[in-house]
Amino acid sequence: MRDLKPWLALIFKRPGRLVMGGALIMATLLSGIGLLAVSGWFITETALVGMLLAAGVAATINLYVPGGAIRFFAVSRTVFRYLERVYNHDTVLRLLTDIRVALFQSLASASRRHRRQLTGAEWLSRLTSDVDALDTLYLRLIAPTALAALVTALVVALTAALFDIKTATLVGLVLLVAFLIATIGTYLRTRHLAARQSDCQESLRTAVIEYIEGFAELTAAGRTGKHAAWLMRQAHQVTSEQAQADTLAGWHLAGSHLLINLSAVLTLWAGFALFRAGVVSGPVLVLLPIALLGLAEIYAMLPDAFGKLGATAASASRLNRDCQAEEPARDTGAQGLPANAALFATNLAVKHPGHAPLFTHFELEVNAGERVGILGYSGSGKSTLADVFSGLLPAAHGNLATRDLVYLTQKTVLFEDTLRANLLLGAPNASETELWRILEVVELADRFAPEPDQLDTWLGSSGSRLSGGEARRVALARVLLNPAPVVILDEPFTGLDAGTRARIAKRMDLLLEGKTVISLAHGPDALPGTDRVIHLPG
Template identity: 30%
Template sequence: MSRNMPNKPTLRHDEWVQPYLRKYGKALALAIFLSVATSVFACALMFTSGYMISLAAAVPLTVLALHVPSLFVRIFGIGKPLLRYGEKLVSHDWVLRMTSEMRRKLFVVLERRANNLDGRSKNTTLGSVLALLNDDIGNVQNLIMRSMLPLLSTWVFALVITGMCGVLSWHLAAIMLAVLLLLSVVVPLYSAAANSARTAAIKAAQKNIYDDLTDDVLGISDWILSGRQNDYLHRIDASLEKRARAKHAIAKFERNIALVSQIIYCICIVAVLLWAYAVFCNPQELQGILGAIAASGSENAPAYAPNWIAAFILCLFPLMEAFAPLPSAAMEYTEQIDALSRLNSFNPKSASKDDAVKPTRKAARTAAPAATPAREDTAYCQISSTPDIRLSNVSFAYPNCEEIIHGVNLSIPFGEKLAITGRSGAGKTTLAKLILGALQPTRGEVTIGGINPATHQDDIWHTIGILHQHPKLFNMTLRENLAIGNPNASNAQMLQVLENVGLRARFDKLPHGLDSIVQESAFNFSGGEAHRIALARILLANQSIVVLDEPFASLDAQTEQQVLDTVMRTLAGKTLIAITHSEASLAAFDQTINLSELNNLGEIS
């Protein structure tokens, strides 16, 4: 467990919990006092109840003998829930105030570091930020509520119980000390040590789930366009299964450790029963014990001995309620401290600095999804290898809006390079979605090779590729990013397309070749390189039609020209449709149409 324990600098320079412990120190002390008092009242309630019930069952020598225990039963019975309510009110009030302030502070820190999250920090991903906001603050809250407070309260309670037993008998104190040490120290420490690896596995799996999920959601269009929806749906299955296995193992361990605790508890009851029998059946010791707890030295004291035995045995039952949560609290402690360490890496005093933690991802993911074999061509609708595109009297309007596309007739023969321009809001992206089949026209018909793309989505994506303004590269290896275009592509094919798009020299500098990690949003690649990798993905897919959706908008003039030259060279012989505002790129296309004018013209071919 030591490897997972926090190091001294983490605790010494903690800026997230210690300030609130100082601020709410009195509330913490009050919560501990109320928790201990609640447990003492619970034991006292069972003690007096056991004595009174056994006394009433045995027909007491006088009815007045029931008056005092019944009074104490009322006092402890009313006091216990009141103390419990007060303890919950005090502890939850200050802990929830603390976490509310911590969330506000975390948002401020993240806002200050927004530039890093936009791409200047190589160590912070959207998944890690999501984990901070969703898991780590909650874990730090649980560090107080479910670990520190129960552990401290139970240890203080154990000292109180041992001290009270020591007043009566050192034999009883020795029994209780041994049992309480086992339940409050040995069992929790063993639980934490035995489950440290499982806790680490859950944490690692959860991190991969957040990273993969945010990565995939941001790049969902690329998965759909590549026809690999099933891979998208199942890519985090390995992490989910790993997390589920670790949680199942921990749940099984918790059941076993609960059984062990119950056995220790039963041994304690038997030991106390034997002690009580030895004491209360010995007239000399009986007088001493009764004198200590009831100031009774009367000649009738031996008649009440069985009642005291019942009282002492029943007094032990509330102990399990107090000590049962400790193994779980200890097991969660390492995860909670790790969460605190991650929060401290976002220290408000150093919010302008990059994270000091280095990425520790392996060069190649061991849990990478297996490539899904391509379906047989017979599963597809038959589409010509040289399809033309035709829009016949196409109109489109979004719900409750005026038509944005009006009676467009457009014919694009295979192999043509077409640029579509127009003012913002003219419907350029809408027209592209109609061609891609993402939208269906309100009126008219769109066909690709004689097939309606909207009704044959699974088939048409193997014919059409798209290069976005901000191409999505996933937080995976370069090989896995390229394989989205063709999961069965060989190393030689991948290297060839990298050569074709002008990235071979850059590839030779990568530390692990095709197994080098492409960080989230391509932090370790320039904008032009990211476009070229996305283009290489399209080349591997060998799609007949490629749509460019504002591909040059975020590039400088020199990079734009380089990417344009690469696109035109590598996509020669394919149909190319570009939605662009860039005047400099229009000369490279066979035909340019202005959508604002096309809405009012006849057929263009």
């Protein structure tokens, strides 16, 4: 359960919405119980008056008060149910936003080497099913459990008020056992099974995705049938374990409902003695057992929620493990920088896990305001070196210190959003004038000015509405907007012709004046202006 603590802390950062949502659920439940109880009381009162009249005894009944109460509870239950659904689903969406933001912040803090340990299918499982298991934690588990305990306490208090303390104590003990069976009992019986099932579902989901991705290769090898049969066996195992977990939850649900019915019987039995003593009336005698039976609706939500709690904890454990930030192995901050230096690397060793080092004993000092170009053939390690400079990849050995920097990676990454939103990632507070100015630098102002939405033009999935050169220039513009004093550009002019490249490079010289620039490319014609050039061995 410790794995849930950081996510619960995130959920409880919105206490106002949680309390309001819980109050709406509470109002809905109380309206339902009130409707059931008043209806039982009214039916009983009507029956008794009818029997007295049939026996020739004068009797009266007030039809308006109970009738009005029934109408009130029926309408309020419907209204509160609607408000609760709208409000709490909005709350869940807000909590989902909080969870995803926190998750991506953790991913951004983790090293690239750590993130590469998982396949794309496994990351898909983390970002969908594991997050989904957490985003409804409040609505499925926290709120129903708290409200079940609160309503139970209110019903016990009502028993003490209408009957006596002895009956209330007995009913409270029975309901306490029912509550523990529906919650902790269900969790203890199903936690290991639910956690194992969650792991099996993730493995099956990953295997299905990999099967689809590799279908052509499996077909060529003639193994689609065997692999599909293996997937079916795995799916059968998952469904079998699901059925087992559902069975256990069902038994606990039946046990809690049995005890709720027992509490109603005990209340009715104790009420007969009070009725004979003239302490309570016949309608009140019926009202309380019916109110107790109304608890079944509340308790019905608990076994299913606690039956899945083990799987939710397993999802949280995977997210905590795979998205945790790593402490940097070397100092990559500005402390330890020589005077007037922007980047300082000594005795640097660069390697990917499981591979031979690309560089050993690498030394580099870049002064503030200096323009350095790094040239090398494909596979010489330029991009890996840039990843180490930027802190995305930890150095295997040595020391590295840099000032704050911004990094244009070799791969162009654009989000499925507007041009404005993609640019503002580089400088969230940039004005519209600054955005147009940077578009002029990369020669995209004339491209988007005629668009109906201009800066709000939708770029499509990964910038699919743009050509490769246009997408690269948007990514470059985003980096140039950033105020960081050190700029690392890995192949900044990919997809651009020589004329466009030369014009943009000339404008960039003015824009980057005073900044430290480290550019990496295959040839000197793909570099912006430089003060010196370093050639990497081929």
